[in-house]
Amino acid sequence: MAILSNGKFYGFLCSAKETGQRLANGAKEYVEDFISGFAGHGWKIWEYVKGKWMLEIDSIRVRGQFTVFEMLISKVRAIIGAQAITQGCGKIKKVELSEDGTAFLITLEDADMSFMEHDFIRCQEFTGSQKVYHVEIESVVDGVIRIPLSEFDMDEGGVVLNPPAAGDDIVQFGNSSHDEKYVGRHSAIYMHADESGQPAIDVLDAIYSKDWSDCLKVRMGGEIPGSNGSKGFYCVNGVIKGVDESGHTVYCLYPNGTAELGDGSVLFKPDKSGHIAGGSISWTWNEEKQRCVVEMDDVQVEWNNVKDSPEWVNEWTKNGTFIDGELVAAPTGFFGKQDVDTKKLTGILMGEKVIVSGVERTGIFALVNNKPVFELDPIAEKYKFKGIIETEGATIKKSLLQDVKITGTIRQPWSRSGIYINIGSQETVAFDNIAAGASGGWGDGSANSMITWTIADSGRIMRFANWKFEGETFEGAVELSAPTGKYFFEDGVAKNKISLSRELVELMGYGDASTFYGYIVLNRINLMTTAKYGRKLNVLAQGIVTGTNVGASIRYKTFDGTSMSANRGGEVGVYNVSFSWSLDADNYIVMLTGYGCAYGTNTPLKANLATRSPSSFSVYTSDDSSRNDGSFMFQLINLNDWV
Numbered sequence: 001m002a003i004l005s006n007g008k009f010y011g012f013l014c015s016a017k018e019t020g021q022r023l024a025n026g027a028k029e030y031v032e033d034f035i036s037g038f039a040g041h042g043w044k045i046w047e048y049v050k051g052k053w054m055l056e057i058d059s060i061r062v063r064g065q066f067t068v069f070e071m072l073i074s075k076v077r078a079i080i081g082a083q084a085i086t087q088g089c090g091k092i093k094k095v096e097l098s099e100d101g102t103a104f105l106i107t108l109e110d111a112d113m114s115f116m117e118h119d120f121i122r123c124q125e126f127t128g129s130q131k132v133y134h135v136e137i138e139s140v141v142d143g144v145i146r147i148p149l150s151e152f153d154m155d156e157g158g159v160v161l162n163p164p165a166a167g168d169d170i171v172q173f174g175n176s177s178h179d180e181k182y183v184g185r186h187s188a189i190y191m192h193a194d195e196s197g198q199p200a201i202d203v204l205d206a207i208y209s210k211d212w213s214d215c216l217k218v219r220m221g222g223e224i225p226g227s228n229g230s231k232g233f234y235c236v237n238g239v240i241k242g243v244d245e246s247g248h249t250v251y252c253l254y255p256n257g258t259a260e261l262g263d264g265s266v267l268f269k270p271d272k273s274g275h276i277a278g279g280s281i282s283w284t285w286n287e288e289k290q291r292c293v294v295e296m297d298d299v300q301v302e303w304n305n306v307k308d309s310p311e312w313v314n315e316w317t318k319n320g321t322f323i324d325g326e327l328v329a330a331p332t333g334f335f336g337k338q339d340v341d342t343k344k345l346t347g348i349l350m351g352e353k354v355i356v357s358g359v360e361r362t363g364i365f366a367l368v369n370n371k372p373v374f375e376l377d378p379i380a381e382k383y384k385f386k387g388i389i390e391t392e393g394a395t396i397k398k399s400l401l402q403d404v405k406i407t408g409t410i411r412q413p414w415s416r417s418g419i420y421i422n423i424g425s426q427e428t429v430a431f432d433n434i435a436a437g438a439s440g441g442w443g444d445g446s447a448n449s450m451i452t453w454t455i456a457d458s459g460r461i462m463r464f465a466n467w468k469f470e471g472e473t474f475e476g477a478v479e480l481s482a483p484t485g486k487y488f489f490e491d492g493v494a495k496n497k498i499s500l501s502r503e504l505v506e507l508m509g510y511g512d513a514s515t516f517y518g519y520i521v522l523n524r525i526n527l528m529t530t531a532k533y534g535r536k537l538n539v540l541a542q543g544i545v546t547g548t549n550v551g552a553s554i555r556y557k558t559f560d561g562t563s564m565s566a567n568r569g570g571e572v573g574v575y576n577v578s579f580s581w582s583l584d585a586d587n588y589i590v591m592l593t594g595y596g597c598a599y600g601t602n603t604p605l606k607a608n609l610a611t612r613s614p615s616s617f618s619v620y621t622s623d624d625s626s627r628n629d630g631s632f633m634f635q636l637i638n639l640n641d642w643v
């Protein structure tokens with residue numbers, strides 16, 4: 001079926017469908033049935049610019065000559081995973097370690113270098129196991145990229161967990177420098193289809209660190225930041241617009257602060273002007289009089305002769321609105337539109353005892369098809385907004401956030417004891433990071449006063465530090481006391497008191513739904529102590545070797561479950577202990593002591609270290625100057641953290 005726009009053939013020729021309606025002459029009515037693009041349907045011939053015509057169909061077959069002056073071919077392409085549009089990318093050809101052993105030296109397959117110093121690069125691949133690194137480039141010299149090893153994640157032994165390797169695809173995301181030389185290297189477009197089932201197109205800007213939490217400026221699809229799972233469109237300083245099925249704008253928020261509701265029924269502008277009821281009632285701000293001038297149907301209303309109105313009305317305007325000589329105060333009002341068929345309201349409903357979702361309410365409510373998207377109910381004390389609240393540099397003070405998911409950072413400053421956070425006008429809470437002086441050091445409150453012992457403290461993390469604060473250096477110890485029935489749990493013991501001196505002590509509140517038990521001491525760390533207490537050692541294994549004149553057996557524990565074995569070395573009083581770690585023989589020590597008496601005697605036994613290797617050590621046992629068979633205890637300690 002084809003349809004012509006009119007009898008002159010000047011508009012278009014296209015596929016059409018019946019509407020089911022009849023024209024005045026009884027003929028059937030048809031409308032255009034065509035959608036352009038890859039996912040479109042139908043066909044159409046039309047004048048897309050003056051003097052030039054376009055034909056769009058699904059396929060074409062030519063049996064004779066086919067002459068084309070210009071041909072543009074559009075191909076649909078696809079990628080797996082994600083794609084980024086940034087200022088640099090490449091595939092690693094070779095990775096070497098620098099001469100000083102502190103950095104990776106990376107050469108790319110591409111001859112053209114698109115990376116610069118201070119660029120952040122990211123690699124993310126999944127080939128059975130996930131490989132991820134996100135690091136900063138130190139320098140780029142003669143086509144070689146230098147990245148310090150310290151930029152990469154390492155295990156406890158200092159081994160890089162995900163080192164760069166040949167074949168890695170790396171992509172630039174931002175640059176740490178604010179120098180003009182690097183202008184234009186702090187933005188990216190990131191398209192992803194399979195990250196946590198959240199396909200989206202992200203536009204990022206101001207990428208000056210590895211933290212992207214404040215860099216997302218536009219998102220299409222995926223989860224909207226701070227929306228608790230909602231998906232759609234997110235934009236910083238963009239336009240937020242809602243359109244109903246008929247194409248009418250039901251709401252629109254503009255970056256300049258203008259707000260529109262109910263297809264223009266309500267309009268608020270940042271210059272304090274606006275209108276309601278589709279413009280029937282409008283207002284403008286009079287700067288000279290410092291008040292709004294209201295107009296109704298192009299008639300300016302003068303407010304005067306208010307005598308019996310409430311005092312706040314007198315003070316607000318010095319006037320009032322009269323109809324037939326009576327002051328009007330409307331109990332309810334609606335500004336918007338009503339759907340002709342469904343009778344549902346879209347707009348602003350306000351007043352006393354209005355019906356919202358079948359319930360009698362009092363307040364101001366923004367409705368879309370009778371459903372509230374904004375509520376101010378002073379009676380029920382409900383103040384709700386459904387959607388996204390965007391702020392620029394906002395600060396929330398003296399408020400309590402409950403059952404809130406936070407995706408950014410949480411930080412609380414250190415405070416001296418006796419200083420509190422004020423929430424609203426009634427509640428105060430203590431800081432969680434307390435710099436505590438000894439008793440009598442400040443005279444403004446004890447450290448004990450900062451600890452509360454309620455069910456609400458379950459899971460609370462507190463830290464107490466005793467050294468220096470606000471120019472004062474503390475002397476002596478700080479004592480923290482638990483009330484009756486509550487305890488500090490440390491070293492497997494329930495304590496009534498704990499003390500700290502030149503230490504940091506970390507506590508966690510412990511309790512269930514009905515009982516608070518006390519605080520678990522999570523950690524103690526020395527701070528600038530007057531005496532030297534040394535550094536902790538890392539014990540790899542410990543155990544007992546039982547030796548005889550024909551062999552040996554071993555009972556042991558290793559930190560990671562690694563197996564160990566022992567045997568008699570073939571000579572009197574010589575025993576070997578083996579393990580599967582590959583250790584630096586110069587960077588581990590073996591602590592030994594004899595266990596019991598020499599084999600077959602009543603003479604106490606001693607043990608001495610004979611040799612060390614990367615995977616074993618040997619021990620001599622004796623009760624005098626000559627070796628004797630017997631047993632010993634050992635401890636294997638790693639010194640690599642000290643190297």
